Amino acid sequence: MSDTQAQARSSVRFTSAVARGLRESAMIAIGVVALVLFAALATYSPDDPGFSFTGSSTVVHNRIGPVGAWLADVLFFLLGRPAFLLPVALAASCWALLRRGRSEPGSHMNTTVRIGGFLLVLIASCGLTTLHWQPGLLRQTAGGVVGSLVGKGLAAGLDFLGATLLLIAAWMAGASLAFGMSWFSVMDRVGTWVWDGIGWLRTRGASARDAAEGRERRQARQEAVKSEQKKAALRAPPRIEPPAPLFEKSERAEKERQVPLFDPPRANELPPLKLLDDPPPREALYSAEALEALSRLVEMKLKDFEIDAEVVAVQPGPVVTRFELRPAPGVKASQITSLA
Template sequence: MAQASKAGEQGGGLGMHVGRRLREVALLLLVAVAVYLILSLITFSPGDPGWSFTGSRDHVTNAGGPVGAWFADVFLYLFGVLAILFPVMVGLSGWLIYKERNPDDSVNIHLVAIRWIGFLVTLAAGSALFAMQMGDAGTLPAGAGGILGRFLQGALVAVFNFAGSTLLLLALLLAGFTLFTGISWFTVMDSIGGALLRLYRGSLDLKDRLDDWRRSRQARRQRSEAVRTEKKKTEKRKPVRIEPSVKVVEPSQRAEKERQAPLFEPTAMEGGLPPLALLEPAKSSGKGYSKEALE
């Protein structure tokens, strides 16, 4: 029993390993096919040999060769502009096979089926809308909506009229796109609303910053003008000359009274000339002795 259980575990591990490698191979092949189909569609030429036109095989301008020319002609004839969704769905299927797995590591067939149903609904609704709104589209074999779009347009307009058909097809297109891609429109609306709210707040913040910058710039300009004006006034003004103030000290009356005049005239020194004041007449002092005092 133990050996059988061990052998079963080894076999299960080998199966999971092989399954992963097969999913990787499927992803690579489907992505390569999708790229080839996209190249064939975008290089479509009405002059290439195809289902709706017979031409020379020696002059094929399609990047996918004669096979790509036939594929592009058929799908553009059937689905119009939205034929480009087919290679996108092929590549998405490869990614789903590789990434979306059940808990037992098997391919989630139900999810792949839901994606294909959404793809077909999107393709049908989109083709009808293109046929109603655009009609013929230049070099496309059967117009913008292809044969499928023309058929659905005629059937729906006969029952719901143009406005009702447009509304119904838009609803089907949105529903099919949700099943096709797994994108929730409510999540998209929330994301758009959040982005708009952030943009609004950012614009308010930017406005406040610009206002602050303008005010600071105006304040700097006013300060520089005030400095220039004051500088001009300073240059025109004469420099102030500070003179030293000499304070004359007047002698007090007491000092005048106490000052003693010389009692004797200065005499010349020995060996010198007498002073010239001796030549002047004597001044009367108005004082003297009376006769009585002398007697």
């Protein structure tokens, strides 16, 4: 029993190895054929001897030689410019073999459908190329014999626009079958990319506007600072008045300065004021620099309310500091008093 299972496992491994080897060999062969076909088409010259060539020249310009010249001439004669789709299809087949690890059930039907879709794409491409492209170096139309039959035949019955729309529809249907793509998914992705691009452009535009506004404001601020510096250099500093005394001596205190030498105080009189200590001298709360800075601060705060005024004098008090303002021409005093 164990020998049978071991033989079965060995047979499976051998089959998998053979399938992998065949798949890799096919991939290499198809890749080489695609490269050779592409080189033959890319180096095509109408002067090379070929299927549709008439003349005695034996010089071959094709990089694949006489075989490549004949092959390119035949393909361009039949298919025109869409002949380049053949090496592309072979390269896609090579890539599909590389990605597929092993044969899947029902893969033959899938392969048949994909081949049919590619043929539909090829025929529609030939027709569209015939209707919209010039032949160039080709002896036939840009779409070859197939393009002439399909494109011109449809244009004769449906006119140019109808033939173009029908061929585009056929091309899209063939692409869906050949590559398994969904055009609705493509439209969703394209729409997402478009909206993302619009959002990115809006963000970039907003950032650019913010940066421009920042530069303008910075430049305006610098100009305002320079203007204020020039004005400050020409403007006289505010006049700082000495602080008012805290107390003024009363008449009684002045009278009591003359002290009687011989009259004793009467019993019903109040005690003299000289018994009280004099108040200490008042110290300045702010220096001249601080008062000048406060004056500039008051002017700046008034400019926040679009009021242009100049502090010409400062009188510090024990509790309240008074600023004497000189409004600019056109500024009413009510504009200043309304801020209180």
